[in-house]
Amino acid sequence: MRQIFDLDTRLGRRVNVFITAAIVLSMATLVADTHYAAADGGLPGWLWTLELVIWVLFGVEYVMRIVLAPSAWRYVFSFYGIVDLLAVLGGFANVPAGTSLRLLRLLRVFRVLKLVRGSEAIDRFRAAFRDIADELLVYLSASGILMFIASVGIYELEHDQPETLYTSIFDSFYWAVLSLTAGAEGYQPASFGGKLLSIFIVLIGLGVVAVPSGLLASALYKHDSQTP
Incomplete structure (x- = not known):
């Protein structure tokens, strides 16, 4: 059976x-x-x-x-x-x-x-993620802290602006996640300080995808080279 x-x-x-x-x-x-x-x-x-x-x-x-x-x-x-x-x-x-x-x-x-x-491919990815689990945890924790600080900062800078979209920390956190990953289209800050913070977050966001991708690619290459 x-x-x-x-x-x-x-x-x-x-x-x-x-x-x-x-x-x-x-x-x-x-x-x-x-x-x-x-x-x-x-x-x-x-x-x-x-x-x-x-x-x-x-x-x-x-x-x-x-x-x-x-x-x-x-x-x-x-x-x-x-x-x-x-x-x-x-x-x-x-x-x-x-x-x-x-x-x-x-x-x-x-x-x-x-x-x-x-799937053999999934097994390879699982082994690669297991090798870089500690590094990913540290990186994701640092990214989470950065996004929370950015969401609080943009809220304090923008929540009193006319017709603002940053009405709560949750909305601001949504902006921070978009800024670090895909780009927060439609969430343009109005104040000078908010624009400076957006520039900083977007520049930091350039490495958000690059670092985990590099770690994963390195781990996959190591496993492939060890496979007879």
Whole structure:
């Protein structure tokens, strides 16, 4: 029975192909769901039935993985165990009582993460992240502190400006995250001090993506060079 999910066996590979097809079909039904919801015509019966079948399939898969796992608790709290659980919980959005809960509908998108199970590329990334975990933690902590200081600074400089968008620390933190990553379009400061702070944050943000990317690339290169 354990061969059902063993990718080193023919049966396991066939089951994996079947589950992969179900995941892709689930994403297609999610897209179709939004189409019919926008049309205000309600879901057709065949679509609701298909989503129900996929939900039952994922539920059976989750239970079988728990039963067949060498350590049930270890699987339940593993990355793939949590992904499988989210895939099942997302199916409750098909129940009439759960259709109004946006969180349940959002959980269905996590089913796509099931596609990475057994991927050698994911294993390489996992090993690389494990090697640079300490460096990333220090870097992310420093970035978080910097963004908080910047959000407080821009709030104090801009919250009393006419028609300001910086009405709270939360809005200011949103500006800080955008400035450090993608650019805070539409959040231009009005005061001189706010503009100087924006320039400083944007310049610092040039290294926000570069540093983690460099660490990850270095770790991946090290693993590739060690692989025979």
